[in-house]
Amino acid sequence: MEGQYEKAITRILDGVMFHEQMMLYYNFLGLNGYSTCHKYHYLSELNSYNSVLEYYINKYNKLIIVKPNTDTDIIPSSWYKFTKSDVEVSNIRSGVKTGLTKWLEWENGTLEALKEIYVTVCKEDVTFGVLLQALIYDVECEIKTINENMMKDKATDYDVILMMSEQEGLIKKYNKKIKHDIDFTKMGV
Numbered sequence: 001m002e003g004q005y006e007k008a009i010t011r012i013l014d015g016v017m018f019h020e021q022m023m024l025y026y027n028f029l030g031l032n033g034y035s036t037c038h039k040y041h042y043l044s045e046l047n048s049y050n051s052v053l054e055y056y057i058n059k060y061n062k063l064i065i066v067k068p069n070t071d072t073d074i075i076p077s078s079w080y081k082f083t084k085s086d087v088e089v090s091n092i093r094s095g096v097k098t099g100l101t102k103w104l105e106w107e108n109g110t111l112e113a114l115k116e117i118y119v120t121v122c123k124e125d126v127t128f129g130v131l132l133q134a135l136i137y138d139v140e141c142e143i144k145t146i147n148e149n150m151m152k153d154k155a156t157d158y159d160v161i162l163m164m165s166e167q168e169g170l171i172k173k174y175n176k177k178i179k180h181d182i183d184f185t186k187m188g189v
């Protein structure tokens with residue numbers, strides 16, 4: 001059983017790190033609305049990470065080993081030698097396409113991993129199963145958002161001017177969500 005908690009907590013922490021990378025990725029491309037969207041998911045999943053960790057420690061009175069994976073580095077190493085002013089329109093177009101593809105791959109992997117853990121633990125630990133159900137629902141919502149964004153970008157042929165014009169609205173939308181949906185009291189165990 002302990003291995004299942006370890007798996008779940010590690011996957012959630014890797015997700016936090018994934019969103020942190022995406023936050024910086026879009027900031028570098030000058031797409032601050034997309035960056036704020038990932039900041040929201042970063043904080044929201046940090047909340048989830050702390051909730052599950054807190055649940056485990058309180059239930060078993062034990063610490064748990066969490067070793068994050070390092071393969072969540074999604075920023076291309078070549079980007080480190082450039083500055084934001086070197087970014088061309090073609091980099092933005094390809095960056096958005098790649099960013100969405102990586103996000104979808106990541107969340108599909110998370111969905112699969114959490115479902116597998118849920119099936120294994122839900123009978124033995126119903127409460128943890130309920131926690132996992134909520135996380136699975138969140139991931140499904142993320143996948144829906146990604147698919148909608150992909151459809152919109154395909155329909156507009158990755159129109160960078162349109163993308164740029166949407167950023168201000170997205171910053172407001174996600175900052176509002178950060179303010180209202182994130183429980184900052186859960187940021188530490």
Ligand SMILES: [Fe+2]
Binds near residue numbers: 015019041045107142
């Ligand atoms: Fe996520």
